Structures are given as C-alpha cells and as structure tokens.
Amino acid sequence: MKICDKIEDVRKQVKEWKKEGLTIGFVPTMGYLHEGHRSLMEAARKENDKVVVSIFVNPMQFGPTEDLDSYPRDLDKDAVLCEGVGVDLIFHPEPQEMYPEGFCSYVDMNGLTTELCGKTRPTHFRGVQTVVLKLFHIVTPDNAYFGQKDAQQLAVIRRMVKDLSLDVTIHGCPIVREEDGLAKSSRNTYLNEKERKAALILSQSLAVGKELIASGETDASRIKQAIADKIATEPLARIDYVDVVDFDTITPVDTISGSTLVAIAVYIGKTRLIDNFIL
Numbered sequence: 001m002k003i004c005d006k007i008e009d010v011r012k013q014v015k016e017w018k019k020e021g022l023t024i025g026f027v028p029t030m031g032y033l034h035e036g037h038r039s040l041m042e043a044a045r046k047e048n049d050k051v052v053v054s055i056f057v058n059p060m061q062f063g064p065t066e067d068l069d070s071y072p073r074d075l076d077k078d079a080v081l082c083e084g085v086g087v088d089l090i091f092h093p094e095p096q097e098m099y100p101e102g103f104c105s106y107v108d109m110n111g112l113t114t115e116l117c118g119k120t121r122p123t124h125f126r127g128v129q130t131v132v133l134k135l136f137h138i139v140t141p142d143n144a145y146f147g148q149k150d151a152q153q154l155a156v157i158r159r160m161v162k163d164l165s166l167d168v169t170i171h172g173c174p175i176v177r178e179e180d181g182l183a184k185s186s187r188n189t190y191l192n193e194k195e196r197k198a199a200l201i202l203s204q205s206l207a208v209g210k211e212l213i214a215s216g217e218t219d220a221s222r223i224k225q226a227i228a229d230k231i232a233t234e235p236l237a238r239i240d241y242v243d244v245v246d247f248d249t250i251t252p253v254d255t256i257s258g259s260t261l262v263a264i265a266v267y268i269g270k271t272r273l274i275d276n277f278i279l
Helices: 007-019 035-046 075-085 124-139 148-163 187-189 193-198 200-214 220-232
Strands: 001-004 024-029 048-057 089-091 142-146 169-173 239-244 260-268 271-278
Touching: 001 007, 007 024, 007 089, 007 124, 007 239, 024 035, 035 048, 035 075, 035 142, 035 169, 035 187, 048 075, 075 089, 075 169, 089 124, 124 148, 142 148, 148 169, 148 260, 148 271, 187 271, 200 220, 200 260, 200 271, 220 239, 220 260
Parallel strands: 001 089, 024 048, 024 142, 048 089, 142 169
Antiparallel strands: 239 260, 260 271
16 A cells, blocks of 8 residues: 555556556545545445545635644555555645645535534545545545545535536445444544433434434424434534435425435534434
8 A cells, every 4th residue: 555645646556556447436535534434434345346435634625723733644554554455545745735735726616515514623624625626636545435424525525526417426425323323423523421421412303303304293393393302402512503404406405205314413512413314
C-alpha cells in the first residue's frame, strides 16, 4: 500500500492503473477511521480492481467556531486499518497542497444545502462540494463510496455529479452502528462516559419515529414531534433540528411518501451528532 501526499504522485499511479484497464474505487474521508469507514472500503474493495482512500481534514468545510483544530487525527492507525482491508493507495495531502496560495474557486449549490445541516452550517457544503470535486479530478475514480449517516452530504454529492456530468458512480452505504445503536462517528471520541450513554437518545428517538410510521402514521409533523419529545427526555441533549424531507431534493414534506429522509442533529454536551433513517 502506498501513502502519497502529492497530487502529481496520485495522478501518476492512477494513470498507470488505468492503462492496465483497472477500475478505481474511491473512499473520501477525514480520517480517524472506524467501522463505518471500513464498510465503505470493503464495498470498494469488492467492486473495484484498485481502491484509493483520501485522508484529509478539510478546513473549508469547518465554520470559524467549529472543531477543525481538535478534530481527531491518527494516520498510523488509519493506515493499519486501510492495509487490513486491502486499500492500494492513501492520499494524505497537507492543506496547502489542496488549497495553494491564491485559491479562489468554489462549488456552490442552491436548494439542497439550505435545509438540515445547512441551516446552522451555511458554508459547510460549499467546502464539501469543492473538496470532493477536486478529489474526483485528482483520483478520477469509476466508483465513489459515501455513508448514509451523512445523508444530506450523499444527496448533495449525487446532485453535483449529475449537474456537472461527472463520470463517476456514487454509492451510498448503510449506517454502521455500535452494538447499543449509536451511529459510528469520529466525533464520538469527544463524549465522556455520561455523554456517551446520553447519546443513545438519537437512535432511540429515531426508533420512535420508525414505530409511528410502521403503525401507519404519515403526518410528518406528528412524527417530528414524537421524535423531539423523546429527545427532550434526555437532560444532556439539545436539539439542533428534527426534520422530515424528500431525500432527493432535501425539501420539507408534510406527508410521508416516496423517498423520504427523517434526520436529526443533536448536541450532547458540546458535541454535535447526526443520525437518520431513509424510507
């Protein structure tokens, strides 16, 4: 397995593979890898001849008061996990490699980025789209893999690929959870023991929503209220949002029908966690 920190080195290797007629699977990450990332790599490994993983804590997608400096990093541990899955190349650039002096080109989107996380993180998806598009140009993958936990990000990337006619197939992979139901996340490491227990309220509240829908409820406002009421039973939890939206357009819906995303963002102490399910 190779570890490259320069764009030209990644391009050189990928070009060699493509000359041999090999397919490229790509998993973009910010590192501090866990079982959720492993599931994406395993899907890529199964479906492609070569697998590239990027490990880059992208400063552009963090707001000025967010956790860029404290975001967990451990390249050595990440490399061991990647090698165990059979990853062929890790791209681990420094910020100045991705954004050299004078960088001033960005990718923006209307609509899909204004709801859910976009309400409180208005510059977040601009940073996500810009870095992902740049990574796609560097790696030129045939297939790219994203987790469903970041469901809005998945919808945004799919739309960007469609609108800009990019030659890559986007694969959404299921949420991977701890045994007690907490969605795997690098930010789970921020939680102390009491907060870790309190964080179970996310999956528990979504279970309430699922049960309502299974019983025949289709009124989005009632489903949202039931989820919010459950979250409110946890003193350490503070709601950022509870929303029911069309999964393709990320626009609010009044009634459950078609492809629907039920998504929540909750602060447990100072740590913001997200979770969801898709109908």
